[in-house]
Amino acid sequence: MDSPWRLELKKLLPHAKFDESLSRYTTFRIGGPADAYVEIRDAGELAALAGSAGSSGVALMFLGWGSNLLVRDGGWRGIAARLRGDFEKLEFLPDGRVAAGAGVRVPQLVAACAENGLGGDESLVGIPGTVGGALVMNAGTRDGEIGALVQEVEIFDREILAPKKLTRGELVFRYRSSNLGGRIILGCVLQLKPGNKVDIMRRVQECQQKRLQTQPIHTYNVGSIFKNPPGLFVAKLIEQAGLKGMVCGGARISPLHANFIENFSGAKASDVLELTRRIQEKIKSAFNVELELEIKVIGEP
Template sequence: MKVILSSQMRRELQTLVAQPVAWEVPLAAHTSLRIGGPAEALVTVEDCAELASVLSFARRQAVPWRLLGKGSNVLVADDGLAGITLMLGGGFRRLEKIGDREVAAGAASVLPALSRFCQENGLSGLEFAAGIPGSVGGAVVMNAGAFGGQIAAWVSALELCGEDGPRMLPASELRFAYRAWLDAEKWRGQVAITGVHFILRQDDPAAIAARMEEYQRARRLGQPHGATSAGSFFKNPPGDSAGRLIDTCGLKGLRVGDAMVSPAHANFLVNIGQATAADVRELARLVREAVHRRHGVDLEQEVEEW
């Protein structure tokens, strides 16, 4: 890993946040694939003021930064990440009902907790998210979805925080596509999502719970149970399923090192032991190549490479 932060910069960075900065800790512990080399500085911020001061420091010192949510959609390089890897702490985990149909969620709260909170409050819409292990912030960036639902359909506003402090972005200024927040690039490097507001539909809590259970059952049947993965590795091409295309190439069980195409779901690349990012990248290349050869389809990766 390239080192960017001098010891003086490290001392200054630590003065900006209450939590101890973790230096050169392996990110494998913070990703669902259990893969990833060290982060030069892993910085946890607890409020927008801390976040703003770290972003200002990063700009002044020309230090690159990234924001890691639950790490359930990223493949982190074996060499690790130079600069600052930010995480949102417990201060960003609030779940709050506002009025009849609105819910405000801190960006670090996780989708299963949000989904359950909505169910308990008789608010329907986010049942599909009960089994997605990401953070609310990460779910917006990826426009997470399942069973015909997607986050974008329910978001009414984003709370953002940058160097200048907090700001709100209404839904009218948000553009989403399949598994993508189209404005993510515009904001990347400037702000983090710190909270998300949803307007939901009122419904009977028991009916909502039944739908959640049905989705969970479908997930248990169709996806590798307890496997170490980043969920679906490739996006579904229009009108088709990446899993079906990979499966018909006979690739279930294909391995590179400890990275394997899951025998339970061909679009899940799983780490069955000590897989490296290089193993996963090579396996993904083989899968893409085989699908292109057999079906003439170029699979687009859903999982982000860091």
């Protein structure tokens, strides 16, 4: 028999799916089921979901595009939600500012900005995630991070069940992290640089081209697995340690970019985690360097 929270969720959001595999919602195509998965399309649905999860004590987690996530094989105990619909809107404001919903895909944001003669975000074009995920991760490249462009962020306050704005001064962005983890992010306002549309589009294309040559973007992966320690490149260390191409179950270290792991044949999360463990062990013994995961690992073993 369904538990009371499941019955309530079904009533509030009839499109919710139960015992839904999260592998469908991550670019790794790996992961066990969430107790429930639901796409939230507007503020009313969000308030209903947050209120219900809060009162029943069920864990609530927001996914973006799942392009930085490894969901363990046992899945997620609780509700996994994604912001769609009203949260996928972009609005161009005066003075080179853009309001972007958390569900907007980053490549779409960069393309729309370029189309409107706004640059400063070109290097983000190949980051496949959403604006929400990019804010949590402070996603970026050597040429810039999203945090540097942020003026304000809108979150959903679970205490008062209403949206709330965080100003620039309240935000902390560091290398692949921010103080937004654990919040529900609804969107942000970014400050871009007005410029020549043709030049901006050329830079966007150059960035895309560079990625095609250096990253296995046509495979199932989640981008860089480890953070680069200060002054070092993990991919180089892994290559020097002779680990490039190493296989564990259905997962392998990418032959193209050694800081990527590819799900090349029905990999399990446990295959990926075993590979990361072996890499960390080898890099520690060979170079005395501790590698920290960049990806987020969630769920039950």
